[in-house]
Amino acid sequence: MANEKNVADQEEVIEEVITDADVEVVDGAEATEEGETESVDESVQQIAELQAKLDETENKMLRAQADFDNFRRRSRLDQEAAQKYRAQSLATEILPALDNFERALQIEADNEQTKSLLQGMNMVYNQLVQALQNEGVEAIKTVGEQFDPHLHQAVMQVEDGNYESNTVVDELQKGYKLKDRVIRPAMVKVNQ
Missing domain, CATH: 1.20.5 (Single alpha-helices involved in coiled-coils or other helix-helix interfaces)
Structure with a gap:
């Protein structure tokens, strides 16, 4: 134990x-x-x-x-x-010269020399217009069109029974577009 x-x-x-x-x-x-x-x-x-x-x-x-x-x-x-829009600056600078050509071409020709000079100016004018069109510049339609503040600049308002209200009656200066961009609005008279 x-x-x-x-x-x-x-x-x-x-x-x-x-x-x-x-x-x-x-x-x-x-x-x-x-x-x-x-x-x-x-x-x-x-x-x-x-x-x-x-x-x-x-x-x-x-x-x-x-x-x-x-x-x-x-x-x-x-x-x-x-x-x-590469041609925009050139087109903007050429437009005043184009306006002057248009004014000069509105002169009435009295003699053959003046007619010959106007014909030459008309040819140069057409070449300028064609060159601008080739780059996409076109004139804005105005007379008879509805007033569009994006395309037109209203300078005057008139009352004319031949046109509807808010319709362009007369063009004072042409406006131009480059493709879809307005480079100069048209100066117009608008019916009230």
Whole structure:
């Protein structure tokens, strides 16, 4: 029995040592887990920061790409407009000379020399008109047309029973368009 008691005592001592060792191991594991938890928290935080930076960078890149696409589109549209209206400044400068030709051609010719001179001026006038038409410049229709403030500049108003209200009665100066852009509105008289 003494043997059994010694064995029982020894088993109790072993259990106590094991229990104490478990507590120490558990305490060490807890310490290790806390360190690992802190390390994991830092890693998660770093990952979140990096993800935020990545998202911000992607957003900046997408905006830059959109800005570049818009710039490229605007540049293309500007180039097309510049090509389409390239003759505008030249046409604008030639129009007063064209007006003077028209006034000169309205003179009545008395003799052969004057008729010959008017015929030559008429030929030059027609060439200028043809050159402008080739570039897309055309005269704006006026007399008998409805008044359009985009095309016509009303200088006078008259009352004429032969025309409807708000109709162009007379043209004082020709207006011109370059393709779909008005380069000079027509000066007109409008019926009330």
